[in-house]
Amino acid sequence: MKGEISNSMRQSKLFTKTRREAPKDEISKNAELLIRAGFIHKEMAGVYDFLPLGLLVIEKIKNIVREEMDKIGGQEIQMSSLQRKELWERTDRWSDKNVDVWFKSKLNSGGEVGFGWSHEEPITDMMKNYIGSYRDLPIYPYQFQSKLRNELRAKSGIMRGREFLMKDMYSYTTDEKSHQEFYDSVIEAYHRIFEKLGIGDITYLTLASGGAFTQFSHEFQTITESGEDVIYLEREKKIAVNKEVLNDEVLKKEGIERGNLEEVKAAEVGNIFDFKDIKSKELGLYFKDEKGEEKPVHLGSYGIGITRIMGTIAEIFSDDKGLVWPKNISPFDVHLISVGAEKSEAVKTAVDKLYDNLNSKGLTVLYDDRDLRPGEKFADSDLIGIPTRFIISEKTLEQGKIEVKDRETGKVEMLEEEDAVSILGK
RNA sequence: CGGGACGUAGUGUAACGGCUAACAUGCCUGUUUUGGGUACAGGUGACUCCGGGUUCGAAUCCCGGCGUCCCGACCA
Numbered sequence: 195m196k197g198e199i200s201n202s203m204r205q206s207k208l209f210t211k212t213r214r215e216a217p218k219d220e221i222s223k224n225a226e227l228l229i230r231a232g233f234i235h236k237e238m239a240g241v242y243d244f245l246p247l248g249l250l251v252i253e254k255i256k257n258i259v260r261e262e263m264d265k266i267g268g269q270e271i272q273m274s275s276l277q278r279k280e281l282w283e284r285t286d287r288w289s290d291k292n293v294d295v296w297f298k299s300k301l302n303s304g305g306e307v308g309f310g311w312s313h314e315e316p317i318t319d320m321m322k323n324y325i326g327s328y329r330d331l332p333i334y335p336y337q338f339q340s341k342l343r344n345e346l347r348a349k350s351g352i353m354r355g356r357e358f359l360m361k362d363m364y365s366y367t368t369d370e371k372s373h374q375e376f377y378d379s380v381i382e383a384y385h386r387i388f389e390k391l392g393i394g395d396i397t398y399l400t401l402a403s404g405g406a407f408t409q410f411s412h413e414f415q416t417i418t419e420s421g422e423d424v425i426y427l428e429r430e431k432k433i434a435v436n437k438e439v440l441n442d443e444v445l446k447k448e449g450i451e452r453g454n455l456e457e458v459k460a461a462e463v464g465n466i467f468d469f470k471d472i473k474s475k476e477l478g479l480y481f482k483d484e485k486g487e488e489k490p491v492h493l494g495s496y497g498i499g500i501t502r503i504m505g506t507i508a509e510i511f512s513d514d515k516g517l518v519w520p521k522n523i524s525p526f527d528v529h530l531i532s533v534g535a536e537k538s539e540a541v542k543t544a545v546d547k548l549y550d551n552l553n554s555k556g557l558t559v560l561y562d563d564r565d566l567r568p569g570e571k572f573a574d575s576d577l578i579g580i581p582t583r584f585i586i587s588e589k590t591l592e593q594g595k596i597e598v599k600d601r602e603t604g605k606v607e608m609l610e611e612e613d614a615v616s617i618l619g620k
Numbered sequence: 621c622g623g624g625a626c627g628u629a630g631u632g633u634a635a636c637g638g639c640u641a642a643c644a645u646g647c648c649u650g651u652u653u654u655g656g657g658u659a660c661a662g663g664u665g666a667c668u669c670c671g672g673g674u675u676c677g678a679a680u681c682c683c684g685g686c687g688u689c690c691c692g693a694c695c696a
Contacts, residue, residue: 213646214632215631215632218633292696295696314696343695345695346695347621347693404696462695467696495696533654533655537654571657587654587655
């Protein structure tokens with residue numbers, strides 16, 4: 195299967211190292227922790243590399259998103275980063291006056307190219323090759339893609355960069371009604387995604403500005419002080435409104451009262467739009483209906499910021515010791531730590547055997563087999579933030595059990611292997 | 621793009637215009653230690669961001685670049 199992740203690894207082989215201190219040019223908590231723990235490396239302002247641990251988290255998030263997109267009929271593709279000038283000129287979005295985040299370059303053979311900051315134009319143009327009849331509709335292509343945006347100011351670590359990973363899905367439907375049905379199913383899918391990511395209860399469907407095409411769009415906003423949006427919550431009704439569109443008309447439309455609203459800061463982790471048939475007309479994407487009449491295709495666009503979600507989660511799920519990953523996106527299922535294995539052959543044998551057993555059960559394990567003092571291993575483990583820790587030492591061997599520590603609560607239990615494994619929930 | 625702060629070993633900090641740029645951490649050797657970053661000894665590592673200028677003398681002062689962070693603006 196696409197994106198299957200099942201590798202365990204010995205920590206002695208992991209090339210990244212933890213740091214006691216974060217580089218001074220990082221203030222945001224997500225970047226500080228992710229860099230200290232060795233998940234990411236900063237390339238330049240707003241541009242980060244994803245290292246083995248970080249990539250595992252990214253892949254886990256992608257897989258959760260992918261599963262839900264496939265469930266509602268999505269078909270995964272991957273489009274190019276280089277884009278044609280001529281295409282964007284047709285929708286009047288090539289000019290730096292109209293789109294101020296373009297990275298552009300010249301072809302040696304002559305002419306210009308743009309680096310994709312969005313893919314609405316290219317994919318819609320491409321779809322002219324595959325859509326001709328109502329029989330071809332609806333279709334829902336999506337991709338995971340690095341978007342390149344020449345932001346005036348990058349900020350907040352990986353939460354607002356110049357290069358970031360996004361899932362973008364597009365819906366091509368025959369009319370408003372079928373568009374709306376799919377739009378609603380995406381909302382449901384997104385709720386399931388955020389639930390699985392562990393941020394379901396703090397992520398709100400939020401009414402927001404619709405841009406050039408419609409009055410409103412919907413954002414998915416996760417409550418966090420590190421976010422850059424201000425939204426108004428009606429917690430009871432699970433409704434939220436972005437500050438940018440809050441007015442009496444909107445309040446009335448949503449059936450909420452100003453007095454019941456709570457102002458909070460939030461990070462936009464997803465945004466979904468209805469483009470109507472405007473872009474299809476501009477780019478010439480038409481289909482023939484049952485009567486043979488030519489009609490423009492109805493377009494919708496559905497984004498989720500993959501790397502931004504990772505940053506948001508790092509901000510929310512962390513403490514003074516380091517990261518605390520939700521189970522579903524932890525780089526490994528369990529952090530296995532040996533204590534005193536260099537002194538005791540029995541410990542070494544036992545922990546090696548446990549590593550093999552866990553692997554054979556399909557669990558992914560980060561095995562700290564390094565010859566270090568326990569304190570340093572524990573500190574590293576806290577920083578990396580795998581939710582469950584197994585410790586094997588002479589002490590635990592005497593009892594014939596495994597010491598299991600929960601990263602979030604700090605709770606420690608001595609368990610039989612079978613019970614310890616069942617905690618991992620797999 | 622407006623405003624502010626800053627740029628010194630891999631990392632974090634210090635150094636009045638004046639000795640060989642210091643300390644911690646990291647890294648390497650050895651001994652030691654082994655349930656919360658063990659201790660000691662020795663060693664390694666910096667054109668002080670770049671380019672000009674002032675000065676007998678510049679990490680330090682001045683000018684120009686480049687870079688980074690923060691506030692704001694922007695965010696289709």
